[in-house]
Amino acid sequence: MVAILTPNLTHNYWPGLIEAYRSFLPVSSSTPVVTLLEGNTPLIPVSAIASQVGRGVKVYVKFDSLNPTGSFKDRGMTLAISKAKEEGAEAVICASTGNTSASAAAYASRAGMQAFVIIPEGYVALGKLAQALLYGAQVIAIKGNFDTALQIVRDISANYPVTLVNSLNPYRLEGQKTGAFEVVDSLRSAPDWLCIPVGNAGNISAYWMGFCQYREAGKCRRLPQMMGFQAAGAAPLVQGKPVAAPETIATAIRIGNPASWDKAIAAANASKGEFNSVTDEDILAAYRLLASQEGIFCEPASAISVAGLLQLKERVPSGATVVCVVTGNGLKDPDCAINHSKNGVKSSVAPDLEAMAKVMGF
Numbered sequence: 001m002v003a004i005l006t007p008n009l010t011h012n013y014w015p016g017l018i019e020a021y022r023s024f025l026p027v028s029s030s031t032p033v034v035t036l037l038e039g040n041t042p043l044i045p046v047s048a049i050a051s052q053v054g055r056g057v058k059v060y061v062k063f064d065s066l067n068p069t070g071s072f073k074d075r076g077m078t079l080a081i082s083k084a085k086e087e088g089a090e091a092v093i094c095a096s097t098g099n100t101s102a103s104a105a106a107y108a109s110r111a112g113m114q115a116f117v118i119i120p121e122g123y124v125a126l127g128k129l130a131q132a133l134l135y136g137a138q139v140i141a142i143k144g145n146f147d148t149a150l151q152i153v154r155d156i157s158a159n160y161p162v163t164l165v166n167s168l169n170p171y172r173l174e175g176q177k178t179g180a181f182e183v184v185d186s187l188r189s190a191p192d193w194l195c196i197p198v199g200n201a202g203n204i205s206a207y208w209m210g211f212c213q214y215r216e217a218g219k220c221r222r223l224p225q226m227m228g229f230q231a232a233g234a235a236p237l238v239q240g241k242p243v244a245a246p247e248t249i250a251t252a253i254r255i256g257n258p259a260s261w262d263k264a265i266a267a268a269n270a271s272k273g274e275f276n277s278v279t280d281e282d283i284l285a286a287y288r289l290l291a292s293q294e295g296i297f298c299e300p301a302s303a304i305s306v307a308g309l310l311q312l313k314e315r316v317p318s319g320a321t322v323v324c325v326v327t328g329n330g331l332k333d334p335d336c337a338i339n340h341s342k343n344g345v346k347s348s349v350a351p352d353l354e355a356m357a358k359v360m361g362f
């Protein structure tokens, strides 16, 4: 008999996070799975950042920007939209600083539903807006911030036949908890610290739920300290009270009254974690550092997890393992990259050897 070698096309096939973690998720055989094969994002060792922390601390970036719409929101959206479809919804709505709107729009289009997205006018990064429009959402910009937009979508979804897909929808957090599962699956343990950006406070709550469930299932023995970071101008959880007019360059987390306030406080308390604020200047420094020394291009809100770690570096236990969650892709906010890069474009250079060599410093 002649052995026929066929390429194994299923090698490393990733079925999307609902299939991968089905037994941990509220789905049944009748749930129509709406997926873009999200999840399974890399956990990247970042040695330049680790050496700034020193004392043998190991640092990894959970690079969730590599999800199909470029942010961690896809983890929650695959589940929220699948459940909305199961329940017969024809339309979904969200308030958003940009990423939720892009993700909701993509998954709704795949499910054959209409998406309505309500955004704070003038404060959504260009790439996110472009995504929502092209995926076919109805984009409505209001004269008001995210907190106002969230109140409006709560009212609309309570009165009209549209399903809310903000993280108040419990399926969003159920999906997002898989980020914690993947961290544990990669490290074969939980990290000592999980550093994470905090805006509406859904993701920190979801990660904590994920770590706790995985420990109960015997997948890890310990739990991380949850270290949440907010921008200095939008730090209600640090200040212990809502911020009426939040301001930060990190528009994704420009939020003054997080919906998952209580859950996030509970996660920080139970894990002996904390909330700290980071200035825009330090956020931008980490944003540039990640790109220029690690090759990781993220959006400013995501860089806060690394900026926060560097701010607290003296307090990280020696030899500890730290995971910084990087939530969104740098390509979403090209204006920020261009305005805050240290290198300008050397323009109008004559296309000849001598001029080029001179400009290049040879």
Ligand code: F0G
Residues within 6 Å of the ligand: 071, 073, 095, 096, 097, 098, 099, 100, 101, 167, 197, 198, 199, 200, 201, 202, 203, 204, 252, 253, 299, 301, 302, 327, 328
């Ligand atoms: N990082 C990015 C890139 C985000 O877009 C968000 C939230 C967060 C972090 C914070 O996560 O809200 O769960 O604490 N973006 C929401 C949105 C608000 O509308 O896209 P959180």
